Amino acid sequence: MPTLDLSKDIQFAHHLADLARDVINPYFRGDFSLAQKSDLSPVTQADQETEKKLRALIEQHFPDDGIRGEEFGFKPSRNGRTWVLDPIDGTKSFVVGRPTFGTLIALCHDSRPVLGIIDQPILKERWVGAHGTPTLFQGQPVKTTACLNMASARCSSTSPLQIPHLWEKLYKKTCMMVWGGDCYSYGLMANGGIDIVIESGMKPYDFCALIPIIQGAGGVMCDWHGQDLTLESEGECLAVSDKALIPEILDFLKS
């Protein structure tokens, strides 16, 4: 891919993330008794209200850009650019009051994610990844940790339900398993804290923002067959801190 000047898009994506913080934060830990309902009322409300406002801002500034959001579906692109939004990734963490959910904002060029933000609104922590530039955490460049084999890897997955036939094996194959991270685990990978994330059941709005962040920090993100993830992908995702891990993990995932 040729070098892209994404500086204006990065600036705009920061505005989107700032706006999401303003909408989401008042809902956090707001009324726990409501959160118990099966429709997860507060999270739905915060999710929908945030996505509406982000979409309006995108439509105002970039009327020809496409938009794909978790709550309000797909607006086709007229110029090859598509914004991909998940206002609250990690709804269960949000519902129980744990500040490790995140707002995900991605920009794709022709189905390829070129810009991604993970924003934790409560902790005011933000990761920004953009094609061809180092990933930034709180404005500072970060790097994944070198990791040559699964035996020395710190591994994470949000839930054993995403990897029901693998989770017990991962305890034997890796040096550490940590559960329940959602997008925050990918941010920690960019910072050097996690070496492997294996998940399934992922949608484009779950993973598009993560790809430029992981790549820009020195890691690799792909599906369980080693293929690139795009706006058309769905399902199984793998992120690693070090490409040296890829052959061993792909073999493991086949087994």
Add this chain to the structure above:
Amino acid sequence: MPTLDLSKDIQFAHHLADLARDVINPYFRGDFSLAQKSDLSPVTQADQETEKKLRALIEQHFPDDGIRGEEFGFKPSRNGRTWVLDPIDGTKSFVVGRPTFGTLIALCHDSRPVLGIIDQPILKERWVGAHGTPTLFQGQPVKTTACLNMASARCSSTSPLQIPHLWEKLYKKTCMMVWGGDCYSYGLMANGGIDIVIESGMKPYDFCALIPIIQGAGGVMCDWHGQDLTLESEGECLAVSDKALIPEILDFLKS
């Protein structure tokens, strides 16, 4: 149990938690490459240094009190009082850089926990529970949420390895499963965000501090047979936001 005046002990426990913050915080996210080693060097170092300082402060102010810590074992009590310490509960979260680990400080009278603190040093969040008084979060009283049955309960466990034969059933029985919380999940229960925590492999330094916090917020903590947990207990722990849940869960745990 008669009413206890724990005000001086609460004040002292705050000093202990403040001291732990000062020791732990510089280690957090300090050097991720070290954290990968099998001995978890930075967490061990932070753990040991914190426990040493807490023990020294206790010995200085309360030379006759017993001390039980994760790192440096058991000093017998000469007066029936025992402090129970876990400087970093949730070492894996600490190692990967996730701010949901906690410092646990408890005071037992004759094996019964009467005072407990959960402190999250990075977020500067603190829960304080003391026999006969309402649990405080950031100095304000908090309450668990009413929850009449498992079907409407938000459930949590740190890892499926703690409940290998139960975790899949819990997805069917409860309205939500959230993973990977360590002591922080019990704090969220006190705040009203979680209804059930089921864990095993627990030691007194893992659960003693949690008991006064859960009880003072309106919940119940016991073993998987409904028995009280004391300084002599070990293994399986259950915490619920509402005592109405107990019969159904004990039946479930037997099945």
